[in-house]
Amino acid sequence: MSLFLEEALAIEDKLVSIRRKIHTNPELAYHEEDTAELVGEWLGRLGISVTTHVGGTGVVGVLKGPKAGRVVALRADMDALPLQEASDISFRSRKEGVMHACGHDAHIAMLLGAAMILAKHRDELRGTVKFLFQPAEEAAEMGGGALPMIEAGVLRNPKVDYVFGLHIFANYPSRTFALRPGPLMAASCTFKIRILGRGGHGSSPHQTVDPVFITAQLITALQGIRSRMVDPVEPSVVSVCSVHSGTRNNIIPDDAVLEGTVRTVNDATKAKIASLIRGISDSVCKAFGARCEVEIKDAYPVTVNDPGVEADVSKLLKSIPGTRTVEVPPLLVAEDFSFYLREVPGTYYFLGTRNEKKGCVGPNHSTRFKIDERVMKYGSASLALLAFEFTGRGVR
Numbered sequence: 001m002s003l004f005l006e007e008a009l010a011i012e013d014k015l016v017s018i019r020r021k022i023h024t025n026p027e028l029a030y031h032e033e034d035t036a037e038l039v040g041e042w043l044g045r046l047g048i049s050v051t052t053h054v055g056g057t058g059v060v061g062v063l064k065g066p067k068a069g070r071v072v073a074l075r076a077d078m079d080a081l082p083l084q085e086a087s088d089i090s091f092r093s094r095k096e097g098v099m100h101a102c103g104h105d106a107h108i109a110m111l112l113g114a115a116m117i118l119a120k121h122r123d124e125l126r127g128t129v130k131f132l133f134q135p136a137e138e139a140a141e142m143g144g145g146a147l148p149m150i151e152a153g154v155l156r157n158p159k160v161d162y163v164f165g166l167h168i169f170a171n172y173p174s175r176t177f178a179l180r181p182g183p184l185m186a187a188s189c190t191f192k193i194r195i196l197g198r199g200g201h202g203s204s205p206h207q208t209v210d211p212v213f214i215t216a217q218l219i220t221a222l223q224g225i226r227s228r229m230v231d232p233v234e235p236s237v238v239s240v241c242s243v244h245s246g247t248r249n250n251i252i253p254d255d256a257v258l259e260g261t262v263r264t265v266n267d268a269t270k271a272k273i274a275s276l277i278r279g280i281s282d283s284v285c286k287a288f289g290a291r292c293e294v295e296i297k298d299a300y301p302v303t304v305n306d307p308g309v310e311a312d313v314s315k316l317l318k319s320i321p322g323t324r325t326v327e328v329p330p331l332l333v334a335e336d337f338s339f340y341l342r343e344v345p346g347t348y349y350f351l352g353t354r355n356e357k358k359g360c361v362g363p364n365h366s367t368r369f370k371i372d373e374r375v376m377k378y379g380s381a382s383l384a385l386l387a388f389e390f391t392g393r394g395v396r
């Protein structure tokens with residue numbers, strides 16, 4: 001294994017410069033045009049066949065070895081988030097209100113790094129490696145970017161046998177790989193509640209049905225689901241994450257809109273929470289004379305690692321010098337990588353990037369998110385290793 005790590009170390013400067021270039025020019029879901037162009041150019045330069053505009057702005061590279069073997073897909077997501085970066089790094093986002101705050105810039109660099117390593121070993125490769133650069137992972141409200149890629153046929157022709165994905169994560173220390181067999185991440189649902197009141201003058205609330213006041217009651221009531229109505233040892237979350245209403249200080253508005261997310265790891269709990277959100281929203285609104293419209297949509301399913309594949313992945317990760325591999329409990333984040341894992345066995349794993357000494361402490365999805373770039377070489381080496389070993393899995 002140390003060979004792939006040595007090769008990753010040799011291209012470390014390239015990984016950092018690719019990541020920084022993408023970081024300065026973040027692109028939101030389905031607008032990853034410059035990013036896709038950069039990916040396509042790199043793959044082309046490596047002699048890897050490239051297809052662009054797959055499932056929207058996705059890019060697929062195919063590297064075929066001379067010997068027969070399995071087909072392994074490696075996936076990186078490419079989209080950024082609608083956040084204003086709050087750090088003073090030299091390569092900070094040049095786009096107002098858009099930021100790579102989940103590390104997808106590093107995912108692209110790490111997967112390109114794996115492609116560089118594997119392209120060097122093309123003559124020894126058994127089977128085929130597909131590089132999936134996917135749009136729109138963050139856009140759960142749009143259904144994400146994985147399904148359109150799958151619908152475009154990325155898991156067919158040739159049929160993919162194993163799929164792997166990697167995520168940078170500030171929850172774990174630098175150079176730590178974290179994963180588990182079975183369910184790794186939650187299913188997510190999005191909800192949108194529109195409270196229909198009746199506006200009027202701020203001085204005369206009795207002549208109105210005040211949706212702002214009702215919003216306050218409803219947010220509190222919804223927290224009763226998790227704390228009072230669902231088994232406390234069952235993992236679940238109900239979060240209201242956006243509230244919009246009103247225009248100025250003395251006008252009671254007509255309506256208010258709340259949006260949020262639900263996370264669960266089993267279907268019965270998910271159904272129960274959805275029905276409680278509807279019931280509580282109706283009752284609270286009715287109690288104060290308002291009506292409401294509730295929309296609840298399934299976003300991503302549970303991300304389930306194949307136990308047999310995961311066991312081999314863990315073993316391989318443990319062989320990478322300078323890293324640590326740990327088994328973690330399920331997390332309530334959600335990922336559209338789950339859609340690939342419903343079709344093909346594989347494993348999703350995290351690479352820790354928290355490094356207090358370097359000030360890399362802000363969590364993913366925060367304006368202060370900062371990654372320890374020196375971990376990227378381990379990510380590239382791990383992806384190259386999984387592709388190399390799994391293309392030869394069970395092949396003589």
Ligand SMILES: [Zn+2]
Nearest residue numbers: 102138364365
């Ligand atoms: Zn994210």
Ligand SMILES: [Zn+2]
Nearest residue numbers: 102104137167
């Ligand atoms: Zn992410």
